[in-house]
Amino acid sequence: MPETDPFVVTPYEVKGRIDYDRLRELFGTQAIAPELLDRIRALAGGELSPLLARGIYYSHRDLGPLLEGFAAGRPFFLYSGRGPSGPLHTSHLVSFELCRWLQAKFGVPMYVQITDDEKFWARSGLSREETARWGLENLYDILALGFDPKRTHVFFDSRSIAALYPLAIRAARRITYSSVKAVFGFEPSTNIGLVFYTALQTVPAFWPSWSEGRSIPCLIPCGIDQDPHFRLTRDIAEGMGYPKPALVHSRMVPGLLGEAAMSTTGSARDNALFLNDPPKEIDRKVRNAFTGGRATVEEQRRLGATPEICSVWALWRSRFAPTEEEFGRITADCRSGALLCGDCKSALLERVHGFLWRHAAARERAKTWAESAIVTEAPHPV
Ligand code: TRP
Numbered sequence: 001m002p003e004t005d006p007f008v009v010t011p012y013e014v015k016g017r018i019d020y021d022r023l024r025e026l027f028g029t030q031a032i033a034p035e036l037l038d039r040i041r042a043l044a045g046g047e048l049s050p051l052l053a054r055g056i057y058y059s060h061r062d063l064g065p066l067l068e069g070f071a072a073g074r075p076f077f078l079y080s081g082r083g084p085s086g087p088l089h090t091s092h093l094v095s096f097e098l099c100r101w102l103q104a105k106f107g108v109p110m111y112v113q114i115t116d117d118e119k120f121w122a123r124s125g126l127s128r129e130e131t132a133r134w135g136l137e138n139l140y141d142i143l144a145l146g147f148d149p150k151r152t153h154v155f156f157d158s159r160s161i162a163a164l165y166p167l168a169i170r171a172a173r174r175i176t177y178s179s180v181k182a183v184f185g186f187e188p189s190t191n192i193g194l195v196f197y198t199a200l201q202t203v204p205a206f207w208p209s210w211s212e213g214r215s216i217p218c219l220i221p222c223g224i225d226q227d228p229h230f231r232l233t234r235d236i237a238e239g240m241g242y243p244k245p246a247l248v249h250s251r252m253v254p255g256l257l258g259e260a261a262m263s264t265t266g267s268a269r270d271n272a273l274f275l276n277d278p279p280k281e282i283d284r285k286v287r288n289a290f291t292g293g294r295a296t297v298e299e300q301r302r303l304g305a306t307p308e309i310c311s312v313w314a315l316w317r318s319r320f321a322p323t324e325e326e327f328g329r330i331t332a333d334c335r336s337g338a339l340l341c342g343d344c345k346s347a348l349l350e351r352v353h354g355f356l357w358r359h360a361a362a363r364e365r366a367k368t369w370a371e372s373a374i375v376t377e378a379p380h381p382v
């Protein structure tokens with residue numbers, strides 16, 4: 001990275017204060033223009049996901065042609081994934097929440113990849129048993145968001161390898177060591193599992209086309225940090241006879257303590273609300289969260305607070321204010337000084353507890369069909 005970019009964003013490292021517009025330029029992706037949002041809204045029957053309306057998804061590749069195809073009767077499928085390195089926290093839900101919304105509005109299939117192999121290779125701290133166990137736990141949480149059991153399929157890498165491997169063989173032949181080294185910043189000490197791994201993350205983008213023997217477009221909602229994988233996917237797609245996947249990229253949701261992204265390592269447990277946190281932990285973390293408030297109540301009433309730097313506002317924005325009307329009101333009252341941080345936190349906590357309560361029940365229901373969603377067989381012998 002040049003000296004002018006004091007941040008790093010790759011699938012294996014996110015650090016520094018991210019300048020999102022600059023990152024888009026560095027990656028060479030498109031901004032999501034208002035006309036594109038209008039087109040999604042129209043195709044979705046007049047509604048827009050809050051994640052799109054509020055600019056959490058802010059960048060894309062080839063979304064326009066994908067939507068044009070859909071309007072002309074060519075349905076696409078959705079693909080996203082999770083590297084199971086521990087329990088999920090609320091900002092991990094961003095990509096799956098957009099997928100759920102798109103599946104509900106567009107009636108399209110969803111493919112989830114759980115990369116228990118990747119997280120074993122990428123985080124030496126975790127045993128195989130741990131990444132496999134978190135893979136299953138995370139999968140229940142993801143499916144519980146409300147995916148349609150009839151249209152949702154899962155690649156659980158270590159258990160789906162027979163289904164993935166025929167395409168991985170082909171993909172791996174087209175990806176060189178020099179490109180993965182350049183794209184991911186690998187060192188001579190990087191294990192060879194990770195060097196191969198990107199071939200596996202590519203496969204779901206082609207799998208339905210391969211399986212059905214016809215070209216089916218793919219849309220991948222993901223954090224912008226995952227874009228490097230899919231640059232490689234897009235580079236090899238046409239050579240393999242498949243359409244290049246389209247992408248929509250989200251910003252990283254800031255942590256409760258105010259860092260660039262939520263991290264699951266070490267003391268950073270306080271930086272995020274985990275779906276398996278006990279209610280008292282949730283209370284404590286939100287009460288201690290970094291805000292955009294003023295030093296005193298009097299000052300805040302007089303000058304107002306700054307939502308853009310507030311981690312509590314980021315939670316309202318990404319998940320807990322369901323309507324634009326409510327989100328707009330919270331934002332305006334924060335800025336004007338009408339809403340004090342303590343009251344804002346109490347209101348948010350009520351929402352978070354309500355969500356986690358309903359989520360726990362949905363998770364039990366998801367357990368009943370999770371196993372049957374895992375794809376274990378290849379559609380063709382080779
Ligand atoms: N590599 C991703 C992670 O570490 C997991 C993943 C696999 C993924 N396939 C994906 C993420 C597709 C987004 C889209 O979490």
